[in-house]
Amino acid sequence: MNFRILNYFLTVAHEKNITKAAEILHITQPTLSRQLMQLETALGVKLFDRDKHKFALTPSGQFLVERAREILNMVEKTTLDIQEQEHNLAGSIAMGAGEYQATEVLAKLIGGFQKQYAAVSFELFTSSSDLLHDKLDKGLLDVAILQAPVDTTNYDYLRLPIRETWCVLMRSDAPLASKNAITASDLSGLPIILPARLQARSEIFNWLSGDIAKMRFIGNSNLLANTAVFVEQCGYYGISVQMPLLxxxxxxxxxxxxxxxxxxxxxxxxxxxxxxxLQKFLQFAKCFLSIEQAPI
Known part of the structure; x- marks a missing residue:
């Protein structure tokens, strides 16, 4: 038994004529007759006394009319309640983000989501990937954007459509500013600030390869904003992903x-x-990012 067949049954019971009921339901009379017979077979009772002119309810049919109305009314109410819950969805999502160009994608994602669910707010926490990862583990964040490599053993994830490019941050009047790109040998002997994250430093060390012994590492910094202060004040060079808004x-x-x-x-x-x-946000994110990543 399903809701559609119950609706068929109630329509025939109301019209007392299978031809008229079929017209109202926009199905053929043989299809409707077959559905009613299947319902009677499933219940093991006769629901109608049939003759050429009308369908009269049996006692079992009269009982089912009352129950069918209750069932379909409950289905309608439940559907409306769910739709209202969707429309009035509220709450707060704790989100972590590093200083990435990809934050622009995150902003578009949140903006699109809030057009549908305006009552959902976001608490945005900015830090390094390692600290964000730790807060996710402790349940202090619901979701975060993290820079790979990331241990995803206990995590689900979506890949954002933007890849971060590693660069050298310098003052606009720095000698290396005249170059279009920076090689490892260009950095030889210059004061360099590295990211604090161990995995990021490992990737940089691999990139430096045989030139690593020639480097002059001043220190590490976990936030690009602080790195920028030392770059400007001391003439240092910072190896980092490109930070927006500088x-x-x-x-x-x-x-x-x-x-x-x-x-x-x-x-x-x-x-x-x-x-x-959060469930609705993640569903929206999967759809949003699949569109963002689709080839043009």
Whole structure:
């Protein structure tokens, strides 16, 4: 028994004529007759006394009319309740993000989601990938965008359509600013600030390869904003992914050559109970990112 057949049954019971009921339901009379016979077979009772002119309800049919109305009314109410819950979805999503160009994609994602669910708010926490990862583990964040490589053993993730490009951050008047791209040998002997994250430093060390002994490493920094202060005040060079919104009159980026890139992942705990707001956001993100990544 399904809701559609119950609706067929109620229509015939109301019209007391299978031909008229079939017209109202926009199906053929033989199809409707077959559906009613299948319902009677499934229930093991006769629902109608049939003659050439009308269908009269049996006692079992009269009982089913009342129950069928209750069932379909409940289905309609439940459907409306679910739709209202969707429309009035509210809550807060704790989200972490690093200082990435990919944050622009995150902003578009959140903006699109809030057009549908305006009552859902976001708490955005900015830090390094390692600290964001730790907060995800502790349940302090619901979701975060992290720079690969990332241990995803206990996580589900979506890959963002933008890859971060590793560059050298320098003052606009720095000697290397005249170059289109920076090689490892260009950095020989210059004061360099590296990212604090161990996995990121490992990738940079691999890129430096045989020139690593010639490097002058000043220190590490976990935030590009702080790196930029030392670049401007001390004339240091920072190896980092390109940070948006820096003043181009004071700073410039030059990409590494050969090029070095990193993927950015939208990550969440696989085993964590999710709020309805988070469930809807992740569903929206999967759809949104599939469109963003689709070939033109």
């Amino acid at each position: 003043d181009e009159k004071r700073f410039t980026y030059r990409p590494l050559t050969p090029a070095l890139h990193s993927d950015i992942l939208l990550v969440w705990r696989r085993d964590r109970q999710q709020s309805l707001a």
